Amino acid sequence: MLYPREVIEEVRLRNDIVEVIREYVPLKKQGSSYFGLCPFHNENTPSFSVNPEKQLFYCFGCGAAGNVIGFIMKIEGIDFVEALKKLADRAGYKLPEAEYTKEEAEKVKLREELYEIHKQAGLFFYKALHSSEGNRALEYVNKRKISLSIQKKFGLGYAPNSKAALYEYLKNKGFSEKAMLESGLIMADKYKHGFHDRFYNRLMFPIFDVRGRCIAFGGRIMEKGEPKYLNSPETMIFSKKRNLYGLNFAKTAKKKEIIIVEGYMDLITIFQAGFKNVAASLGTAFNHEHAMLLKKFVSDVILVFDSDQAGENAALRAIPILVDGGFRVRVMQVPDGKDPDEFIKSKGSLEFGKLLVDAVSYMTFQINCAKKKYNMADEEQKILFTREAAKLISSIHSPIEREVYIKQISKETGISDTAVIQEISDTDKKRDRNFYYESKRKKIQNFSSNISVKNSISNSSGVIQAQKNIIFLCCDNTDLYFKIKKFLKADDFPDSDYSHLMEYASSFIESGKNIIPADAVSIFDTDEKQQKAAAVFSANVDYSSSEELSKALTEEIRLIKRSKLDCLASSATTIEQLQKIIKAKKEIEDIDIKL
Ligand SMILES: [Zn+2]
Numbered sequence: 001m002l003y004p005r006e007v008i009e010e011v012r013l014r015n016d017i018v019e020v021i022r023e024y025v026p027l028k029k030q031g032s033s034y035f036g037l038c039p040f041h042n043e044n045t046p047s048f049s050v051n052p053e054k055q056l057f058y059c060f061g062c063g064a065a066g067n068v069i070g071f072i073m074k075i076e077g078i079d080f081v082e083a084l085k086k087l088a089d090r091a092g093y094k095l096p097e098a099e100y101t102k103e104e105a106e107k108v109k110l111r112e113e114l115y116e117i118h119k120q121a122g123l124f125f126y127k128a129l130h131s132s133e134g135n136r137a138l139e140y141v142n143k144r145k146i147s148l149s150i151q152k153k154f155g156l157g158y159a160p161n162s163k164a165a166l167y168e169y170l171k172n173k174g175f176s177e178k179a180m181l182e183s184g185l186i187m188a189d190k191y192k193h194g195f196h197d198r199f200y201n202r203l204m205f206p207i208f209d210v211r212g213r214c215i216a217f218g219g220r221i222m223e224k225g226e227p228k229y230l231n232s233p234e235t236m237i238f239s240k241k242r243n244l245y246g247l248n249f250a251k252t253a254k255k256k257e258i259i260i261v262e263g264y265m266d267l268i269t270i271f272q273a274g275f276k277n278v279a280a281s282l283g284t285a286f287n288h289e290h291a292m293l294l295k296k297f298v299s300d301v302i303l304v305f306d307s308d309q310a311g312e313n314a315a316l317r318a319i320p321i322l323v324d325g326g327f328r329v330r331v332m333q334v335p336d337g338k339d340p341d342e343f344i345k346s347k348g349s350l351e352f353g354k355l356l357v358d359a360v361s362y363m364t365f366q367i368n369c370a371k372k373k374y375n376m377a378d379e380e381q382k383i384l385f386t387r388e389a390a391k392l393i394s395s396i397h398s399p400i401e402r403e404v405y406i407k408q409i410s411k412e413t414g415i416s417d418t419a420v421i422q423e424i425s426d427t428d429k430k431r432d433r434n435f436y437y438e439s440k441r442k443k444i445q446n447f448s449s450n451i452s453v454k455n456s457i458s459n460s461s462g463v464i465q466a467q468k469n470i471i472f473l474c475c476d477n478t479d480l481y482f483k484i485k486k487f488l489k490a491d492d493f494p495d496s497d498y499s500h501l502m503e504y505a506s507s508f509i510e511s512g513k514n515i516i517p518a519d520a521v522s523i524f525d526t527d528e529k530q531q532k533a534a535a536v537f538s539a540n541v542d543y544s545s546s547e548e549l550s551k552a553l554t555e556e557i558r559l560i561k562r563s564k565l566d567c568l569a570s571s572a573t574t575i576e577q578l579q580k581i582i583k584a585k586k587e588i589e590d591i592d593i594k595l
Contacts (some may be wrong), residue, residue, distance in 0.1 A: 002098040009519050011084055014091035017068040018520070024075055025465055039075055039295075040064040042324040044397060051538070054516035058538035060348045065534035066527070067518035068373070073481035073527055077242065077292060080525040111177040118206070118214040121185055124169050125204040125217075126158025134158035136202045136231075137222055144265065150272045151517065153249075155206040159219055166197045184233040185217070189447060199230065205245075205264045207238070210293070212248045216240075218264055218282065228568035231265070231283050235341065242289050244279040244298075246271065250297070253277040257300035257328075259356070260286065260318070262311065262342060264302070269341040273349035286318035290327035297558070302327040302359050305341055307333045313367060319362045323395075332359035363405055364413050366392050371412075382413050390423035394431065416579050425552040463563045468536045473553070475505050475515045477538070480595075481551070490555045494564040497529055501536065546595045553593040561588050 018034055021027060027034040027050060038048035038059045047061040058065045064074065072083040081098070088095045100108060119320035128134050129141075129151075137158040159166065167186050177195075180186040186195050202219030209215045216232035232238055235534045246267050250258055251274040261267050266574060267280045281290060294301065301322050315331055322329045332355050334343045344352050360368075370388045374381040386409060390476055406424070410417045433480075470488065470582045474481040490506055493499035504523050508515045517537035524530045543549035562585065 001135070002100060003084065005519075005523075007096060008084065008522050009516075011088050011091065011093060011095075012055070012068055012518055012522065014093055014455070015068050015087045016052070016056065017071070018050055018052050020068050020087070020090070021050050021057060021071060030491060032524065038062060038064065042326060043049075049538075049571040054537055055516070056521065056534050056538055058534065063535070064531065066530045067521040067534065069228070069533065070527065070530040071379065073530075076296070077289075110179055110182060111236055112176060114183050114212055115215070117175055117179060117183045117185065117594060118216070118237075119218070120170060120173055120175075121166060122155050122157065122206045122214050123400075124166055125206075127157075128160050128165075129156060130202075133160050135335060140203060140222065144269070144341070146268060147224070147272060150268060150358070154268055154271075155214070157204040157206070158206050159197065159202045161201035163196045163200070164194075166199075167195045170590055180236060184238075185236050198232070202230065207245055208245065208248045209237075209243060210247055210251065213237075215243070220264070240282040242293065243282060244290055244293060245282050246279045247293070247297075250277045250279045256298055257302055258294060258298045258369035259302045259304055260555060261304045262306060263315055263316065266340045269344050270304075270352070272350055273344050274350075282362065285314070286321060288321055288325070291321050291327070295325060298327075300330070303329065303362075305331075305332045305333070305354075306339050307335070307337050309321060311548075316369060319366065323362065329362040330359035331362055331365035332356055335387045343591055363392065363396065363401075367405065369407070370461075376396065376413070382415075384431075386415055386420060386422060387411050390420060391427050395422045441491055463494060463559055464498075466559045467493050467495055467502075468539060469537050469541050470556055470560065472504050472539050472541050474509065475520075476503075476541075478509045481506070483595065484553060484557060484593060487593070488560065490563050492564050494560065494567050497524070497532055498536075501533055502525075550593050550595045553595075554591060557591055557593065558588050561591075 001252060018027065021034075021036075023041050025036040025048065027036040028046070030271070032051070032053060034052070035046040036050070037043055037046050038061055040048075040059060041064075042064040043061055046387050048059045048064075050057045055073055056065065056067055061285050069080065069087060071088055072078070073080060076083065076086070078086070080282065085095060086516070110252075112548055113400050128140055135156075141156060157429070164186075167180065170180055172184065180195070181188060185198055187198055188347055197215065199219040199220050203222060205218040206214045206228055207216040207218060209276065216233045216238040221227070234240065245264060249271065255277040258277050258279055259275060260281070261270060261272060263280060263406040267278050270278045274429065303315045303322075303324075306314045312333075313593065319329055319331075320483070332339055334355065336343075338346070340352070343355075367389050374385040376382055376385065389405075391407045393402055393409070396402050404422070406417055406420050409415070470484075474484070487505070488501050490503035493502055494591055500523065501520065503514055504520055517534070521530050521533045522536070524533055543552060565581050565585050565588075569578065572578050572581060
């Protein structure tokens with residue numbers, strides 16, 4: 001851990017969870033908690049709760065949970081230290097110098113070196129573009145009418161047509177082999193000892209993260225060959241699933257909508273035409289993480305895809321992801337089979353702007369795509385189309401919006417409003433039924449999986465629940481802790497995270513201090529583990545009588561200990577070890593908690 005526990009607690013204390021979450025999600029008070037629409041999954045009725053007393057959030061819908069630091073990690077997509085820094089800034093608190101373990105220090109150093117390598121590589125490629133070897137690439141850029149200022153802004157460059165030019169350059173700059181290989185820009189030769197560049201004879205597009213740091217490159221081939229575009233591989237600092245090309249510029253446009261395009265060239269031409277709120281996915285399908293990334297900056301998305309079948313399919317795939325993410329989505333198709341680059345070159349930016357204004361709603365686009373599949377002159381095909389359209393419309397919740405599309409379909413097919421409405425309501429019912437069966441099926445599946453994993457006990461839900469309950473109860477009522485401590489120790493927990501949490505709780509209770517759930521959560525530094533810990537404290541464990549509680553505690557302690565011993569037995573290597581385990585198992589039966 002980079003910061004002492006007290007520092008983390010201080011930062012958390014200075015940031016009230018309700019106030020912080022309110023900056024992202026509107027909350028309403030209900031009883032002792034606050035509720036709102038979950039920012040981590042799409043929903044229409046609020047199941048996202050924030051508890052001011054525990055300083056924790058918990059979503060009953062998707063299970064997202066944590067303290068204020070965890071919330072910032074999740075919603076901003078940043079790591080623990082970054083979230084801590086952000087919250088410290090927010091509260092005007094100055095963090096002390098971080099203390100790194102050797103391993104952490106090496107990781108931080110490597111990461112810094114990777115950023116520096118990319119910066120230097122960007123400069124190297126840029127210089128090469130403007131040297132004699134870059135002539136052909138520069139010709140290409142000029143032919144595409146990209147102005148010098150835009151070339152500079154996007155840092156366009158050229159990877160020379162030689163085996164290891166970049167490698168030599170970086171080596172002379174003193175970068176380590178380890179970091180060069182890690183960057184993905186340099187590769188080890190397969191057979192001989194030596195190195196070569198990943199990119200050669202390509203027009204280079206630096207890829208920047210949201211903060212404007214170069215984290216990867218895309219390269220367009222200059223001669224004929226495959227692949228036409230080549231990207232950096234995934235590295236410590238680059239994930240194409242979590243980055244969008246151009247977003248570092250687009251976010252400064254401060255518009256409520258963003259234009260999403262397919263490629264580097266389209267993006268640059270659109271940007272040059274004056275539409276600065278544009279981003280592109282990096283040779284990968286638009287995904288949920290992209291949507292979360294955009295959520296921070298915009299509420300509306302205009303999808304601009306090529307008018308060919310591939311472009312249309314890409315738009316159709318992106319739509320549900322964006323709609324689920326709560327965006328207002330429109331689609332613009334460039335007419336006459338052109339791509340945006342060609343269109344702007346021939347018709348100018350004003351005409352392109354008009355197309356953007358006229359972008360159709362995603363629903364109209366989906367309906368139009370569906371229509372293309374049917375011959376509307378044929379009565380039977382017309383009916384099939386109406387059914388498909390009804391299915392699409394049934395995904396809309398707003399009655400007003402529904403009516404707009406119902407009218408549209410009715411007008412196009414000549415089928416009456418009422419018939420279309422009836423078709424939609426049938427689809428609604430069918431979906432509700434499917435939902436019912438689906439949830440029933442899931443329940444059955446869960447039930448049977450409970451039975452089947454009984455042998456791999458430490459994972460079975462009973463043992464997990466028992467560990468959670470015991471920790472919760474001990475923290476909630478420290479008298480209980482003192483009653484059970486001679487029977488159960490943190491070491492007895494088969495799950496190492498719960499064991500860690502129990503150990504933390506014990507040390508607090510033993511020293512007479514109160515446990516603050518929100519601080520207990522941040523003994524873990526990954527999102528997943530924090531969520532696990534927060535779920536412990538967000539539980540509601542209630543027993544009607546002390547007899548019932550005694551019985552439950554006895555059973556749960558037995559279950560936990562038995563499960564731990566089973567784990568130990570499976571890894572035991574000597575007879576002595578096994579004999580000890582058998583003896584301990586017998587003692588479990590004697591445990592009897594009396595309150
Ligand atoms: Zn949720």
